[in-house]
Amino acid sequence: xxxxxxxxxxxxxxxxxxxxxxxxxxxxxxxxxxxxxxxxxxxxxxxxxxxxxxxxxxxxxxxxxxxxxxxxxxxxxxxxxxxxxxxxxxxxxxxxxxxxxxxxxxxxxxxxxxxxxxxxxxxxxxxxxxxxxxxxxxxxxx
Amino acid sequence: xxxxxxxxxxxxxxxxxxxxxxxxxxxxxxxxxxxxxxxxxxxxxxxxxxxxxxxxxxxxxxxxxxxxxxxxxxxxxxxxxxxxxxxxxxxxxxxxxxxxxxxxxxxxxxxxxxxxxxxxxxxxxxxxxxxxxxxxxxxxxx
DNA sequence: CACTAAACTTGAATGATTCCGGAAAATGAA
DNA sequence: TTCATTTTCCGGAATCATTCAAGTTTAGTG
Numbered sequence: 001x002x003x004x005x006x007x008x009x010x011x012x013x014x015x016x017x018x019x020x021x022x023x024x025x026x027x028x029x030x031x032x033x034x035x036x037x038x039x040x041x042x043x044x045x046x047x048x049x050x051x052x053x054x055x056x057x058x059x060x061x062x063x064x065x066x067x068x069x070x071x072x073x074x075x076x077x078x079x080x081x082x083x084x085x086x087x088x089x090x091x092x093x094x095x096x097x098x099x100x101x102x103x104x105x106x107x108x109x110x111x112x113x114x115x116x117x118x119x120x121x122x123x124x125x126x127x128x129x130x131x132x133x134x135x136x137x138x139x140x141x142x
Numbered sequence: 143x144x145x146x147x148x149x150x151x152x153x154x155x156x157x158x159x160x161x162x163x164x165x166x167x168x169x170x171x172x173x174x175x176x177x178x179x180x181x182x183x184x185x186x187x188x189x190x191x192x193x194x195x196x197x198x199x200x201x202x203x204x205x206x207x208x209x210x211x212x213x214x215x216x217x218x219x220x221x222x223x224x225x226x227x228x229x230x231x232x233x234x235x236x237x238x239x240x241x242x243x244x245x246x247x248x249x250x251x252x253x254x255x256x257x258x259x260x261x262x263x264x265x266x267x268x269x270x271x272x273x274x275x276x277x278x279x280x281x282x283x284x
Numbered sequence: 285c286a287c288t289a290a291a292c293t294t295g296a297a298t299g300a301t302t303c304c305g306g307a308a309a310a311t312g313a314a
Numbered sequence: 315t316t317c318a319t320t321t322t323c324c325g326g327a328a329t330c331a332t333t334c335a336a337g338t339t340t341a342g343t344g
Binding site: 069070071073074077090092093099101116117118119120121122123124125126127128129130131132133136 | 211212213215216219232234235241243258259260261262263264265266267268269270271272273274275278
Binding site: 015016017034035036051052055076077 | 330331332333334340341342
């Protein structure tokens with residue numbers, strides 16, 4: 001469904017280029033991929049891409065809200081298709097696997113801080129830390 | 143109250159050293175400080191410290207759960223004294239200021255993901271993004 | 285088809301953090 | 315106290331993710 005990607009780009013006033021389409025295809029295929037992973041995948045699709053181009057694309061698409069960047073502590077940045085829902089992520093402490101988690105309460109969950117110190121709060125970002133199913137099995141087997 | 147810091151270290155089976163005490167004093171005085179900021183402060187207190195020593199100390203104390211490391215997207219790691227409460231943070235999008243926010247619901251708030259994909263969830267980390275009081279004023283003045 | 289801004293390229297630089305091997309110091313025992 | 319052992323600290327180099335700079339290419343427009 002490459003046409004949809006092209007439309008996304010045009011709608012954001014961004015030129016439709018091979019690197020951008022390849023990045024979008026890759027992020028769609030592998031959500032939560034890192035810039036490096038994406039670079040490899042794009043290179044496989046197109047022959048070559050500069051690291052710089054990948055970062056430029058990632059930046060442009062993130063600014064245009066076509067992609068969303070997340071960055072769990074200690075991990076390089078990761079990218080997923082932007083969706084209006086404000087879903088969160090579970091990260092496995094053992095293997096780093098990441099899964100999406102829909103908002104617990106339906107809408108923005110912990111959006112109401114009890115004491116906001118005068119801050120105007122615009123968004124809440126939640127990361128759940130835990131152990132993924134595979135690692136639970138692995139641990140049992142130790 | 144340096145004696146308390148020394149006790150914290152001994153209780154964790156860590157040797158009591160000047161760099162460690164200085165790091166603890168600094169983090170207590172300035173929560174959410176970066177490794178670099180801490181390095182400068184420690185150097186002021188002790189004359190000199192290697193960057194390496196600071197990172198080593200920060201690592202040791204974090205592993206021992208004497209310090210807690212947080213890392214809002216795009217920022218270098220920041221440190222605060224570890225406290226059992228699971229409080230969260232508000233980060234100003236404009237200036238990067240960080241403040242503590244007690245748990246909204248009293249206990250772990252968003253701890254219950256609606257769909258956890260089989261993950262065992264151990265902790266929820268929440269970061270509120272917004273604008274701090276100072277920056278709100280600044281913006282008004284634009 | 286030509287033009288111009290936007291996007292891509294190569295190559296070097298930066299910031300945060302870690303790896304390495306050796307020197308210094310803290311603790312427990314003699 | 316002095317020693318021995320082990321931890322911690324030091325200097326220096328290395329790594330990783332990301333960005334800066336400057337020149338070249340290309341998408342989209344007229």
